[in-house]
Amino acid sequence: MAKFLIVEARFYDHLNDLLIEGAKAALDEQGHRYEVVTVPGALEIPGAVAMAAETGRYDGFVAIGVVIRGETYHFEVVSNESARGLMALSMDGIAIGNGILTVENEEQALVRARPDQKDKGGEAAKAAIAMLALRDRFGA
Ligand SMILES: Nc1c(NC[C@H](O)[C@H](O)[C@H](O)CO)[nH]c(=O)[nH]c1=O
Numbered sequence: 001m002a003k004f005l006i007v008e009a010r011f012y013d014h015l016n017d018l019l020i021e022g023a024k025a026a027l028d029e030q031g032h033r034y035e036v037v038t039v040p041g042a043l044e045i046p047g048a049v050a051m052a053a054e055t056g057r058y059d060g061f062v063a064i065g066v067v068i069r070g071e072t073y074h075f076e077v078v079s080n081e082s083a084r085g086l087m088a089l090s091m092d093g094i095a096i097g098n099g100i101l102t103v104e105n106e107e108q109a110l111v112r113a114r115p116d117q118k119d120k121g122g123e124a125a126k127a128a129i130a131m132l133a134l135r136d137r138f139g140a
């Protein structure tokens, strides 16, 4: 049994609730423990993961968030930079699953957030579990 931290950017409550429901179900299914911490937006997720990883209290991390395109280039910044930050941490040996939706509209987000549809929250949790198993296998 491992200990995971779900780091959520709570920008859209109803969508995050669905993503976290899926992530928790995936972690529960394999008997893992978890905590949830909330940050203002997706751009803050990588920093929060880095801070939490530094404590040594967590074996893996699940990033949860929703980025919906607005009128400006900020969508690209938030989407790309949050993903880049998580990728950098992952390549540093931290077991992470990325469940940050980057979508054009709420309809697309809903389909991907719902556990009974695309379940991207559960998918991200399973990715974090898989990466932790890989890290353990490589003794990283
Ligand atoms: N527009 C969305 C944001 N924007 C906020 C940024 O993530 C960040 O919190 C801010 O720029 C301060 O550093 N965040 C989301 O998670 N989703 C969005 O749709």
Ligand SMILES: CC(=O)[C@@H](O)COP(=O)(O)O
Binding pocket: 067, 068, 069, 070, 071, 072, 073, 074, 075, 076, 078
């Ligand atoms: C993804 C975003 O940052 C977006 O929600 C912000 O909207 P806007 O580009 O209209 O300022």
